[in-house]
Amino acid sequence: MQGNIVTNDIAHACTVSRAEAERIKVNYASALYPARLHGDKKIEVASIGGRAPRALTKSDLSLITSARYIELLGVVKDELDKLKADLESKHIKFELIAGVVITGGGAQIEDLKDCASNVFGCQVRIGSPLNITGLTDYVNRPAIFNCSRITTISSSK
Numbered sequence: 649m650q651g652n653i654v655t656n657d658i659a660h661a662c663t664v665s666r667a668e669a670e671r672i673k674v675n676y677a678s679a680l681y682p683a684r685l686h687g688d689k690k691i692e693v694a695s696i697g698g699r700a701p702r703a704l705t706k707s708d709l710s711l712i713t714s715a716r717y718i719e720l721l722g723v724v725k726d727e728l729d730k731l732k733a734d735l736e737s738k739h740i741k742f743e744l745i746a747g748v749v750i751t752g753g754g755a756q757i758e759d760l761k762d763c764a765s766n767v768f769g770c771q772v773r774i775g776s777p778l779n780i781t782g783l784t785d786y787v788n789r790p791a792i793f794n795c796s797r798i799t800t801i802s803s804s805k
Contacts, residue, residue, distance in 0.1 A: 651754040654716050661712045662704065668694050672709065674756075679763035681714035682707040717760065721767040728768075747771030 654677065659669035676691050678684065687707035694701050728744070735742040747770045750760065755774045764772040 650720050651752075651757075653720065654713055654754075654757075657712055657716050658709070662693050663696065664693055665696055668696075673713065676706050676709055677713040678706065678710040678758045679714055679717040680759040681710045683710040684759055713757075714763065717757070717763050718767060721764050725767055744768070744770050747773065749773055749775040751775040 655669045655673050658672055659666050683706045689706045690703045692701050692703055732742040748768050761772050761774055
């Protein structure tokens with residue numbers, strides 16, 4: 649989902665290091681504006697260059713992050729629309745009957761499912777690994793889904 653772009657946006661807008669921006673994104677980012685949960689929550693932001701830390705609200709942060717998530721999902725939608733037009737020109741039916749499945753680390757961002765549903769205009773779900781045993785606390789996360797699904801498919805052939 650190009651989460652590094654969102655991290656860069658936060659680093660630039662808040663004048664923080666990329667590491668601090670990543671921490672902020674993982675812990676507080678929302679894909680909707682205003683943030684639905686705890687929008688008034690204060691987030692302490694570590695400054696760079698020896699300056700004093702500052703605070704911003706989760707809703708302030710969501711103003712930055714939601715715009716980028718909408719843009720990134722819009723790029724995916726545009727590609728799906730192009731694919732649909734191409735297939736229809738070949739008289740091949742194209743419908744997202746089952747909706748869209750989002751996987752990877754970016755899928756863990758708060759409200760991403762609702763944001764994606766708004767952009768795509770269809771059902772969206774967050775994918776997570778199935779039928780994986782051992783270290784279940786670690787592997788049952790969307791960030792691991794891509795690798796575990798590829799491994800499962802490869803081992804079944």
